[in-house]
Amino acid sequence: xxxxxxxxxxxxxxxxxxxxxxxxxxxxxxxxxxxxxxxxxxxxxxxxxxxxxxxxxxxxxxxxxxxxxxxxxxxxxxxxxxxxxxxxxxxxxxxxxxxxxxxxxxxxxxxxxxxxxxxxxxxxxxxxxxxxxxxxxxxxxxxxxxxxxxxxxxxxxxxxxxxxxxxxxxxxxxxxxxxxxxxxxxxxxxxxxxxxxxxxxxxxxxxxxxxxxxxxxxxxxxxxxxxxxxxxxxxxxxxxxxxxxxxxxxxxxxxxxxxxxxxxxxxxxxxxxxxxxxxxxxxxxxxxxxxxxxxx
Amino acid sequence: xxxxxxxxxxxxxxxxxxxxxxxxxxxxxxxxxxxxxxxxxxxxxxxxxxxxxxxxxxxxxxxxxxxxxxxxxxxxxxxxxxxxxxxxxxxxxxxxxxxxxxxxxxxxxxxxxxxxxxxxxxxxxxxxxxxxxxxxxxxxxxxxxxxxxxxxxxxxxxxxxxxxxxxxxxxxxxxxxxxxxxxxxxxxxxxxxxxxxxxxxxxxxxxxxxxxxxxxxxxxxxxxxxxxxxxxxxxxxxxxxxxxxxxxxxxxxxxxxxxxxxxx
Numbered sequence: 001x002x003x004x005x006x007x008x009x010x011x012x013x014x015x016x017x018x019x020x021x022x023x024x025x026x027x028x029x030x031x032x033x034x035x036x037x038x039x040x041x042x043x044x045x046x047x048x049x050x051x052x053x054x055x056x057x058x059x060x061x062x063x064x065x066x067x068x069x070x071x072x073x074x075x076x077x078x079x080x081x082x083x084x085x086x087x088x089x090x091x092x093x094x095x096x097x098x099x100x101x102x103x104x105x106x107x108x109x110x111x112x113x114x115x116x117x118x119x120x121x122x123x124x125x126x127x128x129x130x131x132x133x134x135x136x137x138x139x140x141x142x143x144x145x146x147x148x149x150x151x152x153x154x155x156x157x158x159x160x161x162x163x164x165x166x167x168x169x170x171x172x173x174x175x176x177x178x179x180x181x182x183x184x185x186x187x188x189x190x191x192x193x194x195x196x197x198x199x200x201x202x203x204x205x206x207x208x209x210x211x212x213x214x215x216x217x218x219x220x221x222x223x224x225x226x227x228x229x230x231x232x233x234x235x236x237x238x239x240x241x242x243x244x245x246x247x248x249x250x251x252x253x254x255x256x257x258x259x260x261x262x263x264x265x266x267x268x269x270x271x272x273x274x275x276x277x278x279x280x281x282x283x284x285x286x287x288x289x290x291x292x293x294x295x296x
Numbered sequence: 297x298x299x300x301x302x303x304x305x306x307x308x309x310x311x312x313x314x315x316x317x318x319x320x321x322x323x324x325x326x327x328x329x330x331x332x333x334x335x336x337x338x339x340x341x342x343x344x345x346x347x348x349x350x351x352x353x354x355x356x357x358x359x360x361x362x363x364x365x366x367x368x369x370x371x372x373x374x375x376x377x378x379x380x381x382x383x384x385x386x387x388x389x390x391x392x393x394x395x396x397x398x399x400x401x402x403x404x405x406x407x408x409x410x411x412x413x414x415x416x417x418x419x420x421x422x423x424x425x426x427x428x429x430x431x432x433x434x435x436x437x438x439x440x441x442x443x444x445x446x447x448x449x450x451x452x453x454x455x456x457x458x459x460x461x462x463x464x465x466x467x468x469x470x471x472x473x474x475x476x477x478x479x480x481x482x483x484x485x486x487x488x489x490x491x492x493x494x495x496x497x498x499x500x501x502x503x504x505x506x507x508x509x510x511x512x513x514x515x516x517x518x519x520x521x522x523x524x525x526x527x528x529x530x531x532x533x534x535x536x537x538x539x540x541x542x543x544x545x546x547x548x549x550x551x552x553x554x555x556x557x558x559x560x
Contacts, residue, residue, distance in 0.1 A: 158398055
């Protein structure tokens with residue numbers, strides 16, 4: 001692997017670890033697979049691209065966070081207040097967002113941002129060498145990490161974790177679980193949108209289709225991370241997400257050094273998730289089958 | 297009067313052949329500090345009454361007052377700040393992936409009304425540690441253990457602390473020792489008795505065991521077909537045997553009490 005693709009993998013691993021932070025909240029803490037992510041990621045990228053195009057990259061990131069939070073609130077309201085199944089709520093928001101994203105991008109499927117000032121341009125002036133993007137991303141990730149680590153220890157954060165763990169108990173402990181889910185989905189999708197916003201500025205373009213498969217990619221990172229760090233508290237959980245995301249990007253970078261066609265990468269991501277989620281169950285069944293054979 | 301139920305009705309499968317009157321014009325008064333034990337066969341309406349009081353399933357009509365406030369149709373999570381409830385299943389009252397300490401903090405939060413963005417203070421942590429060590433189960437040393445790793449009896453003991461950390465106006469115990477082994481059941485029951493009497497908590501306890509229904513508490517109620525069949529307290533209750541109360545039931549209802557488990 002060349003130095004450029006090595007640095008590239010770290011950059012991608014870091015920027016997509018934010019995406020995985022977001023889905024970690026819904027997938028691991030609330031125990032719901034939130035498919036809004038495929039849409040809110042693009043929403044963040046679209047908003048960020050529009051602002052960057054007009055010369056306001058920082059404002060673009062902030063607006064993307066707000067827009068992502070709104071998308072999360074919609075999904076949460078659908079499933080709590082309107083009683084729509086969690087998975088379907090996410091699909092509905094994601095599908096609706098496709099039109100919203102196109103509208104945000106002024107009806108164009110793609111916004112190129114070549115030669116536009118973005119936050120990495122600022123970083124280039126601050127940090128020397130080839131790793132200025134990594135430095136900028138590390139600062140942002142450290143901030144999000146610190147915020148989440150603090151949040152999940154507050155009373156509200158504790159309530160979010162308990163809601164995912166035992167909802168009936170939470171209602172019996174006078175926690176308004178609907179409100180808690182709305183907060184959690186807002187935070188989750190806000191971070192996902194921030195990830196999309198940063199990707200758009202880093203790759204200097206936003207595309208309306210760039211969100212396809214983001215849910216699966218983030219699950220793969222979370223699962224790889226949990227294989228590295230087991231039985232963890234929130235802090236280690238968040239660390240494992242970053243590690244998982246980095247490992248995932250290194251695997252992809254290695255695959256790209258071979259002659260393997262890149263169009264199969266999404267299939268590989270799916271397979272990683274399928275294998276990781278099914279192996280414990282299959283192992284279990286095989287053990288039971290072994291016991292049964294032993295008896296006969 | 298702490299709890300006042302007036303002509304409460306609840307019908308399941310209304311206007312179908314399966315129609316079942318779970319609560320039938322049920323009226324009941326419980327005074328402050330009373331410890332009521334509740335017995336009755338399956339379908340007598342004990343749990344339905346608890347659901348109506350705690351808000352997990354609302355009644356059709358009638359009124360429920362707690363300490364002067366009408367709570368008949370108040371949302372469950374709001375009345376939960378003054379009604380504590382413990383279920384038979386030890387898994388139900390705690391969040392398994394949170395630590396013992398975190399579970400207790402959540403229970404403590406419900407009545408403090410503190411800023412939701414605040415962290416648990418030193419004082420609160422000390423209080424929780426003290427309450428745990430009062431159990432004499434050594435749980436104060438396992439405060440950072442995930443609660444899912446504790447035994448059923450230990451979890452139920454923690455649930456009991458959770459429900460009474462801030463004194464509730466009413467404590468509902470729904471066969472909370474029935475899923476435990478006899479030894480743990482006995483120790484959780486004794487713990488319950490101690491906490492309830494030390495804090496003078498108004499309590500209602502459903503049990504299938506008539507012996508413990510008479511051994512614990514200050515008043516015993518037998519339910520049948522959604523209303524009260526037998527209601528005894530004070531001197532009349534003292535020295536009453538299982539046979540005595542079954543005879544009372546037969547005399548009132550003109551039938552034999554039909555709960556095999558209750559006689560064990």
